[in-house]
Amino acid sequence: MTFLITGGAGYIGAHVVRAMLIAGEKVVVLDDLSTGNEDRVPEDVPLVIGSVLDRLVVEKTLREHKITGVVHLAGKKQVGESVERPTYYYHENVEGLQVLLGEVAAAGIRNFLFSSSASVYGMPDVDSVTETTPCAPLSPYGETKLAGEWLVRAAGKAHGISTACLRYFNVAGAATPELADTGVFNLVPMVFERYDAGQGARIFGDDYPTPDGTCIRDYIHVEDLADAHVVAARKLAEWGAQGEYKDLTVNIGRGEGVSVKEMVELLGAHTGHTHAPVITPRRPGDPAKVVASADKIAAELGWKARHDVAEMITSAWAGWEANRKGVLQHAER
Numbered sequence: 001m002t003f004l005i006t007g008g009a010g011y012i013g014a015h016v017v018r019a020m021l022i023a024g025e026k027v028v029v030l031d032d033l034s035t036g037n038e039d040r041v042p043e044d045v046p047l048v049i050g051s052v053l054d055r056l057v058v059e060k061t062l063r064e065h066k067i068t069g070v071v072h073l074a075g076k077k078q079v080g081e082s083v084e085r086p087t088y089y090y091h092e093n094v095e096g097l098q099v100l101l102g103e104v105a106a107a108g109i110r111n112f113l114f115s116s117s118a119s120v121y122g123m124p125d126v127d128s129v130t131e132t133t134p135c136a137p138l139s140p141y142g143e144t145k146l147a148g149e150w151l152v153r154a155a156g157k158a159h160g161i162s163t164a165c166l167r168y169f170n171v172a173g174a175a176t177p178e179l180a181d182t183g184v185f186n187l188v189p190m191v192f193e194r195y196d197a198g199q200g201a202r203i204f205g206d207d208y209p210t211p212d213g214t215c216i217r218d219y220i221h222v223e224d225l226a227d228a229h230v231v232a233a234r235k236l237a238e239w240g241a242q243g244e245y246k247d248l249t250v251n252i253g254r255g256e257g258v259s260v261k262e263m264v265e266l267l268g269a270h271t272g273h274t275h276a277p278v279i280t281p282r283r284p285g286d287p288a289k290v291v292a293s294a295d296k297i298a299a300e301l302g303w304k305a306r307h308d309v310a311e312m313i314t315s316a317w318a319g320w321e322a323n324r325k326g327v328l329q330h331a332e333r
Helices: 011-022 055-064 079-084 086-106 140-159 187-196 222-241 260-271 295-301 309-332
Strands: 002-006 026-031 047-049 069-072 111-117 162-168 170-172 202-204 219-221 247-252 278-280
Touching: 002 011, 011 026, 011 222, 026 055, 055 086, 069 086, 069 222, 079 086, 079 140, 086 111, 086 140, 111 140, 111 222, 140 162, 140 247, 162 222, 170 187, 170 222, 170 309, 187 202, 187 260, 187 309, 202 260, 219 222, 219 309, 222 247, 222 295, 247 295, 260 309
Parallel strands: 002 026, 002 069, 026 047, 069 111, 111 162, 162 247, 170 219, 202 278
Antiparallel strands: none
């Protein structure tokens, strides 16, 4: 098998590439480097710089590298930005997927894994979200992920492609310092950036209907998430080899909720920062509580998260410090 990893130079994508290589799989990366970093891609892994919106680039990449399976992570993912720029998000996330799936079908590829998101659920009124929980996304970002799932399943059914949609929850941590999340879009790096500026962590809203008033999330270590991609991609390949074309939709989480306030306290304790958090208004599109049930993926694929929140924080901080020192050393030269 040779897997194409779209978005493979990004934070999550680079971890998926690493996990695939450790598992002995052959991979090729397609990334437009709008948010990715080519330094994250190993030298012996082919890197095609381009967008999934570019049909010619996609067709050429699939053909020249003899791709037999696709793991699609490329896309835009900032909830707030999607509220401000909905047409941009639909263009990037849905039209890009449409182009990619068209070329995958034309090339006769029979395995396609789509990285979806817990944002498809919106604000579920349940303690634990299962894959049958109704989907009602609150943001254009979440809408594009749900529309993406529909498109993936429809294309799979029409063209005999085995498909999987992985709905992952809040990702944190790093497998190695050089692969750490340096983009300031997720909670953990956002808090680290505030600490570097000598400020307290920013908490968006403390008036949610939760025990401490802050949002509750299910945090998953990026290394566990990457391993889930490997397991799912191999299952798709197995189905394809047997001539079985199925679709699978599963949550990727730990099944444990942690509030933003609790997470900030843990981050402060680990890093030694004592700045009081700053409470600001809610962000549009943020649900109060989303915690995964991970029973289905355990039953279907035998996967279970191995890392806890403490390991996420420790590895994320090590990566943040390493990258910060690297930037400082570069600036001094």
